[in-house]
Amino acid sequence: MNRLAPTTQIQRFVRPPAGPLATSPRASPMTVQALLESIARLNEKLDALAVRTQQPIEVQRQDLSRPMAKPVDSREVLPVEPETAAPRNRPRVRVNRSSLLDIFD
């Protein structure tokens, strides 16, 4: 049995599929062009939406770019520092009476 070398097997396994991207894993110029066009169309839609709602475009775009709110998960709650959680545990500092005696009015 003519077995292939291990490296050849790996090359076969990761070979890209046939089509415009078959020769190179990088995106073809046509794909980039299509992406730019879709971004331009999206921008036009955003502008139209901003004009309709009488709100600045920047705000709309910022809102869209924000990450979605995550559901509240108890694991994500920041741990409370023990100092702020239990101030009664802090030793009480008394007023130093000698510090009250250098005075001006």
Added chain:
Amino acid sequence: MSKNWIKTPNGRCVRRRPSRLELFLKDNEPPLATGQDVSFDLETTAPSSAQEPDYHTADSDPRKLHGGEVTVLGAGSVGSYLAYFLAVLGLVLNIVDPKKVEYKHIRGGRTAYDSASVGLFKVEALKRKIEAEHLGATVRPYPFDVAEITTPDLKDMFERSLAVVLVIDDPQQILRVSDLAYPVVEVVQAAMHRQGKSSHIAISVPLVTPCLRCTLGISEAADITRLNSEPAPSLSIICLAQAAAAFVQDIASSRVTGQPITRWDVSKNLIYISNTTQEISPDGPGITYEGSRKRPLCPICHNLP
């Protein structure tokens, strides 16, 4: 020379010509508003006391303090602001201070005085300022050092007063006034400390709290150090004056209405205000309330019941 000729300063005579504006007004003179009675409708424009908001709350009603008497000893940085803030209550203020306002006092908001009061006695400047700005407040100016006022006069003043505010830096007079006033009237002593990093308000209530000596933990005047022209932030001075004025208002209200003070724990009669991060206030500026005890064998407060 006829009225049509005008002599100019250089001696020449020119014919008088009416200006274009004069001619225009002659042709288009607006009709005089004659025959119309001018009347002021006082009934509708004058504010009535029923419609006026008085802004009182359940805890404080400043109208009840009108005409009450409060004695302020000292009109320096803290004292001038304190008297100015107390004036909003419509009180009669006895203010005692022997000095005059100098230019250095009005720089950077160090005191409540303004440039118009330079050269005046501090008490006179305060009288003008307070009575002009707060209707109902009256200032009785006493341009004397506290040491010049005799003990019977001081006692008379204290007996008439709802509270005595002690904002002087003369150690001997601080103790003299507090000793005289302890059995008679509430004393609020306010002072700033070195560099203005902190300040305190010591309150003595007759027969209830310890006297000022026990509160501050001192036995003689030499224990107190007097700082002259000490640098301090003006806003810290104002902060102390405002806090002390609020305590004086509570005490005066309590004496007028007979209601107990509920806004703070009266047994904690030393109020320490830190203006920076300190060991006692590690998170930043803050106010600490602390009680104090009558010391055994204190000649002022221990022998009293």
